[in-house]
Amino acid sequence: MRNVFVLLLWTGLCTASSSAQQQSFTYTLRLTDPTLDRVEIVFDTGPFREEEVRFFLPAWAPGNYYVNDYGRWIDSVRAFDSLSRPLKVHRAGINEWRIGDARRLARITYTARDIPEDSLESLPTTLNEITPRYFYANGPTVFGYVDGHLAVPCSLRTVFPADWKVWSSLDSVAPFGFHADDYDQLIDCPVLAGPSTIEEHRFEVNGVPYIAVFNSETKVPSDSLVEYMKSLISYHTAFFNEVPFRQYYFLFNFFVSTYRYGALEHSNSSAYFLRPPVNARGLRHSTITQVIAHEFFHLWNPKIITPTSLKPFKYQEGPRVHSMWFIEGLTEYYAKLALIRSGLVPRSFFYEQLRGLALENSRENLEQLGLKAGELGVAPSMYTKGALVSFLLDIAIRDQTGNQKSLDDVVLALNRQFGHEGRPYDDRALIKTMEKLAGVDLRRFFKKYISGTDAVPVDEYFRKGGLLYTYVYPPFLGWGLDVDEGGQLFVNAVAEQSTAAALGVRAGDIVRRINGTDIPADLDSVRSIMRKLDSVSVGEPVRVVVERDGASIDLHGTVIGNPLPNVGVVEDPDAGATATAIREGIFRIP
Ligand SMILES: [Zn+2]
Numbered sequence: 026m027r028n029v030f031v032l033l034l035w036t037g038l039c040t041a042s043s044s045a046q047q048q049s050f051t052y053t054l055r056l057t058d059p060t061l062d063r064v065e066i067v068f069d070t071g072p073f074r075e076e077e078v079r080f081f082l083p084a085w086a087p088g089n090y091y092v093n094d095y096g097r098w099i100d101s102v103r104a105f106d107s108l109s110r111p112l113k114v115h116r117a118g119i120n121e122w123r124i125g126d127a128r129r130l131a132r133i134t135y136t137a138r139d140i141p142e143d144s145l146e147s148l149p150t151t152l153n154e155i156t157p158r159y160f161y162a163n164g165p166t167v168f169g170y171v172d173g174h175l176a177v178p179c180s181l182r183t184v185f186p187a188d189w190k191v192w193s194s195l196d197s198v199a200p201f202g203f204h205a206d207d208y209d210q211l212i213d214c215p216v217l218a219g220p221s222t223i224e225e226h227r228f229e230v231n232g233v234p235y236i237a238v239f240n241s242e243t244k245v246p247s248d249s250l251v252e253y254m255k256s257l258i259s260y261h262t263a264f265f266n267e268v269p270f271r272q273y274y275f276l277f278n279f280f281v282s283t284y285r286y287g288a289l290e291h292s293n294s295s296a297y298f299l300r301p302p303v304n305a306r307g308l309r310h311s312t313i314t315q316v317i318a319h320e321f322f323h324l325w326n327p328k329i330i331t332p333t334s335l336k337p338f339k340y341q342e343g344p345r346v347h348s349m350w351f352i353e354g355l356t357e358y359y360a361k362l363a364l365i366r367s368g369l370v371p372r373s374f375f376y377e378q379l380r381g382l383a384l385e386n387s388r389e390n391l392e393q394l395g396l397k398a399g400e401l402g403v404a405p406s407m408y409t410k411g412a413l414v415s416f417l418l419d420i421a422i423r424d425q426t427g428n429q430k431s432l433d434d435v436v437l438a439l440n441r442q443f444g445h446e447g448r449p450y451d452d453r454a455l456i457k458t459m460e461k462l463a464g465v466d467l468r469r470f471f472k473k474y475i476s477g478t479d480a481v482p483v484d485e486y487f488r489k490g491g492l493l494y495t496y497v498y499p500p501f502l503g504w505g506l507d508v509d510e511g512g513q514l515f516v517n518a519v520a521e522q523s524t525a526a527a528l529g530v531r532a533g534d535i536v537r538r539i540n541g542t543d544i545p546a547d548l549d550s551v552r553s554i555m556r557k558l559d560s561v562s563v564g565e566p567v568r569v570v571v572e573r574d575g576a577s578i579d580l581h582g583t584v585i586g587n588p589l590p591n592v593g594v595v596e597d598p599d600a601g602a603t604a605t606a607i608r609e610g611i612f613r614i615p
Pocket of ligand 1: 319323352353356
């Protein structure tokens with residue numbers, strides 16, 4: 026929880042130095058009437074050495090990459106000297122204003138409007154929401170910067186209605202608000218504010234504080250969600266043997282009335298706009314848990330393991346990142362691994378996800394698509410094909426090294442050699458770097474399946490990893506069941522070539538016993554017996570007692586498979602020792 030800072034005076038509180046060399050900037054974010062769809066910003070800069078300065082809003086937001094031109098929603102840009110006399114302001118571009126007589130400049134004021142989601146690429150977490158019920162802003166939508174002065178430390182003051190709370194992962198500085206070391210950090214910490222009734226959980230993992238905020242239209246199973254977050258945090262802490270922050274914020278925005286979907290990673294927080302979970306059932310492997318795992322892995326990739334194309338950020342140029350497949354695809358693969366490695370889901374769930382990725386099997390050139398993220402946003406195949414090729418790369422490395430090295434080793438080495446050194450990796454030479462770290466040849470794989478359009482050889486690589494991508498024949502009971510007015514379970518239909526047909530069950534039969542269990546009259550018990558039947562396997566014995574024309578008939582046989590197969594991923598029963606070791610290695614935390 027962060028305190029509310031109500032400032033009655035917000036002019037003349039400039040903290041910038043009186044000399045022309047900036048020591049610090051102060052931003053004041055003011056929303057006293059939340060029924061208006063705009064927020065006021067006062068940017069106390071102090072004077073500059075330059076005759077004229079260029080004031081910008083970013084064109085794009087880190088983590089989203091799509092060029093949105095946030096200047097589009099900025100109005101009433103004014104500049105003043107220390108005696109509140111106006112200075113000349115000239116709009117020079119969609120995101121740019123030029124301010125004359127900058128040697129006398131004291132502050133810039135402007136307003137930022139609520140931004141509607143006008144395209145799929147504009148994820149809600151990259152925009153702002155100025156509503157009577159809450160306020161959310163991703164930094165680039167409200168905080169402008171003066172060109173050439175991004176390294177100046179900043180203070181942030183917030184002015185919201187008196188009964189609102191403010192959450193931001195910036196360091197809190199009482200009584201003024203928050204502190205950021207520089208502009209990059211300021212805009213990497215979104216601001217959420219709303220009534221003090223918004224639910225908040227504080228917890229620790231390994232002595233590090235975490236704050237989860239649930240800005241939700243409905244009650245959500247927050248206790249369960251927090252438990253799963255703890256599992257994911259513990260796993261990532263164990264995997265990287267560190268956490269790269271002093272405290273961490275999860276900012277959840279859950280809506281039922283409007284469809285919003287998106288999440289965004291930051292260096293010490295993550296923000297979410299999602300459908301709320303209705304209850305705890307299925308939550309451990311829900312989209313929400315998977316998205317949390319994805320955003321948490323981003324803390325390292327790309328927040329710490331960063332490519333040269335993203336460091337330093339060029340806020341006016343659409344990013345051109347060669348390694349977008351690594352940033353989003355590899356992260357997605359590790360998010361799927363995180364769920365199983367942290368014990369939240371069984372292997373079958375992971376295999377089901379692999380099946381989904383293999384079915385998509387896009388042939389898009391991921392390197393070329395990544396370079397277009399500024400114009401098109403991050404392509405969906407970056408998450409699907411990107412995750413699939415990351416999985417296959419893991420198998421390739423393990424296969425070529427006799428399971429002595431893995432993608433885990435490469436990621437951890439990149440973190441040590443680049444992340445810990447504060448040194449970006451050259452994203453045009455990433456595969457070369459990965460080859461060096463793993464001691465294997467990956468060039469051909471990269472050329473064909475990542476920066477090429479060859480069909481990804483799913484079968485071949487799955488086999489090397491002890492898995493089969495094959496047809497499966499799921500158990501096929503093949504009876505339609507219903508409950509009559511007297512509470513009796515009866516068969517209303519029997520499919521051809523099904524288990525029920527093979528047993529001799531007929532439509533109209535009343536079911537009395539299944540596998541030795543009497544069928545009770547209450548619906549809940551019937552449902553629980555039916556659920557057990559969902560998990561039967563092909564070949565398992567099955568015995569049913571039915572009543573037909575007043576006579577009791579005992580029917581028995583075995584469960585048979587559906588003659589119409591599905592594609593599935595299963596463990597290869599004929600896998601050799603190496604393939605089996607590779608498969609088992611994938612599930613182990615290194
Ligand atoms: Zn992502």
